[in-house]
Structures are given as C-alpha cells and as structure tokens.
Amino acid sequence: MFVGHALFAFAVAALVAEWRGWESRRALAIGVVAGLFAAIPDVDVAYALVGLAKWNLGDGALGASTAFWDASRTVHRTATHSLIVGIVAASAFGLLAIRRSRPGSVRAHLAHTAGAGLLAALMVVAFAASGPVAAFVMALFAIAGAVVALGTARTTTFSPATVALAALWGLLSHPWGDLFTGEPPAWLFPFATPALESRVLLHPDPTLNLLGAFAIELGVIWLALLTYARLADRDPLAALDRRAAAGAAYGVVALVSTPPTLDMSYHFVFSILGAGFLCGVVREGTVPGIHGLIPRRWRTSSGVFDIAVTALTGVTIALLAYVAVYALVGPL
Structure with a gap:
C-alpha cells in the first residue's frame, strides 16, 4: 500500500481543488503536495534496515525480505501513523511554510520556531512513550515533512493554510489503507x-483476501491515473494499446504457482506487475534491448x-484472469 497512500x-x-474552481495545473500541484505528505508516515520503515544488517546472505532473497519486515514491526504503523500526531504535525508544517516577506522577518521567524518546537515536542513524546527507536523515526518523519513544507513554500504560491490543509489530509488519510x-x-x-484493533478481512480464503487487497490498491492507482487524465486533458482510451489483452495469459499462473497470501505475496506481486x-x-x-523495446515516441x-x-490495463486483466482461474479451478 506504500504507493496507494500517496x-x-x-x-x-x-x-476537490478542481471542484472548488482551481485551474487544472494548480489542482494537480496541490494533489502532488498532499500525496507527498501522505507518503511521509512510512519513513518509519527505515528502522527495518537493521533487519537487513542482521540478514545472513545464505538465507536467500526471501530471507532478506523476512528479516526486513520482522524488524519493521518494531515501530511500523505506530507513532508516525497516529491521527493525533498527524494533526499536530500538519499544524507545524503549515507554520514552516510561512514565507519571509523580507530578510529578518520576525513573523516568519516566530512561525518557523513554533513549527520546529511542535515537531521537537512530538519527538519528546515519542521517546517518553516508546523509547529511542520511536523518537528516531519521529525525527525522520519531522525532517521529511519539513522538507516537503519548505519545498512547497519555495516552489509554489500556496498559502501556509493551504499547505497545512494538504498536510492534514495526507497524514490523516494514510493509516486507513493499512x-x-x-x-x-x-x-x-x-x-x-x-x-x-484488527485487520479488515475481505474474504476467509487467504488468497482471495490478498487478491481483494491488491484490487483495492489497483483501484486507487486507477483513480489517480484517471484524475491526472481529467486534469491534463488526456484521453485514456486513445492511449490504450490492444496488447494489454495479453495480460489474460497470466491466469495460467494460478495453476502452477503457490497461492499468494498477505504473509507471502512477493512472487504474485512482482510477477503480475x-x-x-x-x-x-x-x-x-521492436528489437532486443531497452532502446529497441520502447519505441522513440514512447520516450516522451x-x-x-x-x-x-x-x-x-494489462495488470487489471491479469488480475481478473488469475481470480477467474483460481476461483474455478484452483492450483494444481
């Protein structure tokens, strides 16, 4: 769901910006800002790198992924995913987005100090509640958010209130997909x-449950793509190539591979993508080689x-084919 959140x-x-009457380019820009803020809570997986540090090369690639995710459970989806933290952090990022009207502006200096103070307070609270690891990931969260806020202030004309609202939406929308x-x-x-306090079960069959979660993620990606197409005045049907239908061949995979689950999904996710x-x-x-594989007009x-x-579209057809074969026949 990493991509789906953003x-x-x-x-x-x-x-929403388009509905409020914003012109297309500006609406796309605020969407990008909100998406960047929505991705920030997952900086807590950085701690999982300690799992890779302990990984034994002899365990193979799957051993590496297991070590990574086992370590991530220490702090993943905790402090940085809190709705309370999101509200406080969004306020801080809005304060950091206040521009200096002139060198030495007292108003901007006070706002930036207040924003930094709020973020520092979040780190202190994280340390008191869960220890140094939580404080470490909260620091990463604060730094990432500050970079987005300051970058937005430098490259756009969005008001600090708009930046704070985009941050609030991004941070508060993030946890639900998990x-x-x-x-x-x-x-x-x-x-x-x-x-x-428990995961939403879409289907009692663990494989169909995974496929349902994957379908939700796919639907979110489609929503983003169609949103871009609408605002950029692009026609998805004109862009679609008939070779997407080749994705139907992926249904055969359901007959020969281990049924995927949320606990073991890598072979399914990477192969269908x-x-x-x-x-x-x-x-x-086309001819072999990456430059021959992608025609010149597709490099624009x-x-x-x-x-x-x-x-x-190919992934969507592949998913439908896999679900159909799995439901009707099941693995051999």
Whole structure:
C-alpha cells in the first residue's frame, strides 16, 4: 500500500481543488503536495534496515525480505501513523511554510520556531512513550515533512493554510489503507487505541483476501491515473494499446504457482506487475534491448502516459484472469 497512500491523497486533493474552481495545473500541484505528505508516515520503515544488517546472505532473497519486515514491526504503523500526531504535525508544517516577506522577518521567524518546537515536542513524546527507536523515526518523519513544507513554500504560491490543509489530509488519510494489508496502526498514539484493533478481512480464503487487497490498491492507482487524465486533458482510451489483452495469459499462473497470501505475496506481486509492464512497453516490430523495446515516441511525457494506461490495463486483466482461474479451478 506504500504507493496507494500517496496516490489516493493526490487524487482526492486534486479533484476537490478542481471542484472548488482551481485551474487544472494548480489542482494537480496541490494533489502532488498532499500525496507527498501522505507518503511521509512510512519513513518509519527505515528502522527495518537493521533487519537487513542482521540478514545472513545464505538465507536467500526471501530471507532478506523476512528479516526486513520482522524488524519493521518494531515501530511500523505506530507513532508516525497516529491521527493525533498527524494533526499536530500538519499544524507545524503549515507554520514552516510561512514565507519571509523580507530578510529578518520576525513573523516568519516566530512561525518557523513554533513549527520546529511542535515537531521537537512530538519527538519528546515519542521517546517518553516508546523509547529511542520511536523518537528516531519521529525525527525522520519531522525532517521529511519539513522538507516537503519548505519545498512547497519555495516552489509554489500556496498559502501556509493551504499547505497545512494538504498536510492534514495526507497524514490523516494514510493509516486507513493499512487496515487491509497489515496490523492496524496506533490510531491515537501516544494513547491506547480502543477500536479498530484488527485487520479488515475481505474474504476467509487467504488468497482471495490478498487478491481483494491488491484490487483495492489497483483501484486507487486507477483513480489517480484517471484524475491526472481529467486534469491534463488526456484521453485514456486513445492511449490504450490492444496488447494489454495479453495480460489474460497470466491466469495460467494460478495453476502452477503457490497461492499468494498477505504473509507471502512477493512472487504474485512482482510477477503480475512484470506482466503488466511487458504489456505496456512491448510493441510490434521492436528489437532486443531497452532502446529497441520502447519505441522513440514512447520516450516522451505523452508516451509515458500511454505506457501507464496500457500497463495498468494489462495488470487489471491479469488480475481478473488469475481470480477467474483460481476461483474455478484452483492450483494444481
């Protein structure tokens, strides 16, 4: 769901901005800002690198992923995913986005000091509630958010209130997607969470449950792509190549591979994304090599959109084919 968090925040923010009468380029820009803020809570997985540091090369690639995710459970979806933290942090990022009207501006200096103070307070609270590791990831969270806020202030004309609102939407929208793919976040950190303490089960069959979660993620990506198409005045149907239909061949994988689950999904995720990628880039008359594989006209910004639409359609068809074969026949 890493990508889905950012794309969902982007799509909703951009569509709301358009609904409010913003011109398309400005609506896309605020969507990007909201999406960046929505991605920030997952900086807590940086701590999982300690798992890789302990990984034994002899354990293989799957051993590396297991070590990574086992270490991530120490702090992932805790302090940085809290709704309370999100509200305080959004306020701080809004304060940091206040521009200096002139060198030595007292108003901007006081606002930046207040914003930094709020972020420092979050680090102190994280340390008091969960120890140094939580304080470390909170520091990463604060730094990442400050970079986005300051960068937005430098490169756009958005008001500090708009930046704070984009940050609030991004940070508060993030935790909900985690209900489908892992342990629920610590909603009210540093306080106890009295509700939503278990993962949402989409289907009792663990494989169909994983496929349902993947479909939600895919739907979010489609929402973001169609939002971009609407605001950039692009026609997805005109961009779609018929070779996306080749994704239907992926249904055969359900007969020969180990059924994926949330606990073991790498082989499914990487293979279905690979199938979609091939649908998007392979064209009639291409030759071996990356420059021959992707025609010259597809190396432009409009070409990237064509690839994205065709690849995403290929993945969607592949998913439908896999679900159909799995439901009707099951693995051999």
